[in-house]
Amino acid sequence: MAENTGISWAHNTQNFWVGCDKCAPECAHCYIYREIRKQADWQGDSGLRKPWGEVYLTKTWKDPAKWEMEAFRADHAKRVFTCSLSDFFHVKADPWRETAWRIIRHTPHLVWLILTKRPELIANRLPPDWRRGYRNVWLGVSTGCNQTLHKMDTLRKIPAALRWVSTEPLLEDISQKINLDGYSWVVTGGESGNGGEYLWDPTGKKFHWREEFELDGRRTMLLKWAENLRDKTKAPGLPFMFKQVTATRSGQGVNALGQVWHEFPPAPNGMEWAPPAEIAAKNF
Numbered sequence: 696m697a698e699n700t701g702i703s704w705a706h707n708t709q710n711f712w713v714g715c716d717k718c719a720p721e722c723a724h725c726y727i728y729r730e731i732r733k734q735a736d737w738q739g740d741s742g743l744r745k746p747w748g749e750v751y752l753t754k755t756w757k758d759p760a761k762w763e764m765e766a767f768r769a770d771h772a773k774r775v776f777t778c779s780l781s782d783f784f785h786v787k788a789d790p791w792r793e794t795a796w797r798i799i800r801h802t803p804h805l806v807w808l809i810l811t812k813r814p815e816l817i818a819n820r821l822p823p824d825w826r827r828g829y830r831n832v833w834l835g836v837s838t839g840c841n842q843t844l845h846k847m848d849t850l851r852k853i854p855a856a857l858r859w860v861s862t863e864p865l866l867e868d869i870s871q872k873i874n875l876d877g878y879s880w881v882v883t884g885g886e887s888g889n890g891g892e893y894l895w896d897p898t899g900k901k902f903h904w905r906e907e908f909e910l911d912g913r914r915t916m917l918l919k920w921a922e923n924l925r926d927k928t929k930a931p932g933l934p935f936m937f938k939q940v941t942a943t944r945s946g947q948g949v950n951a952l953g954q955v956w957h958e959f960p961p962a963p964n965g966m967e968w969a970p971p972a973e974i975a976a977k978n979f
Contacts, residue, residue: 705776713780714750750787766804772962784816796822810835814849828855835859840866866895870923881928884938885916887945934958
């Protein structure tokens with residue numbers, strides 16, 4: 696198996712492109728900055744490649760075909776996250792998205808987890824044969840505070856085989872206002888990163904420009920917020936995924952809610968999921 700990800704809810708990560716722009720409070724301390732700067736240093740172009748403002752093509756477009764062959768031979772499905780270092784619906788990726796859709800269409804044993812903070816851009820960027828959605832594409836939206844819950848309403852209007860929501864980083868208790876109608880999976884977790892830890896202030900401007908250029912820091916997630924969201928998710932019987940607590944490193948405290956909550960919707964077309972990637976347990 697060619698797992699290439701440390702993300703606990705995916706078997707593989709495929710970045711067709713990297714680079715993004717901050718567009719919501721959740722973006723303030725985004726890990727993209729750290730990861731893209733690392734890539735730039737490795738490739739010797741740290742003075743050219745920037746995490747924000749530009750989008751860059753990657754050289755990994757042939758990897759999904761390898762994963763598809765592996766999954767086909769093993770007769771199981773694999774979850775592939777795209778784009779972990781960008782946004783699949785970023786406007787600057789418009790010239791390349793049609794080719795990405797073609798790869799997705801021809802890898803039926805890969806279930807593509809497409810997570811966006813820009814659901815308003817989806818409708819005009821779907822492939823012509825989308826209809827009610829590709830069976831192997833799960834459309835997700837990211838929201839971690841009450842200010843951005845409306846993004847779920849936007850995605851709710853888009854036809855999809857499955858809709859999901861990632862509430863990471865969870866910045867406040869959203870359990871009372873979140874509407875899970877039309878959604879089939881909930882993922883949540885705290886923010887990771889170096890620097891000081893502090894409680895986010897939801898009473899300021901809709902976008903906290905004070906935080907936009909801060910590179911370090913992490914905002915506290917109270918476990919009670921995650922517990923409330925878990926209870927809201929489990930009430931209608933939806934699968935729930937708890938990724939991590941607030942910590943300097945990602946993946947910490949996976950059992951902080953009393954057990955490891957790593958639940959997933961069933962794979963499409965009656966397939967079984969591939970065994971999960973081997974990720975060391977980081978208990979609370």
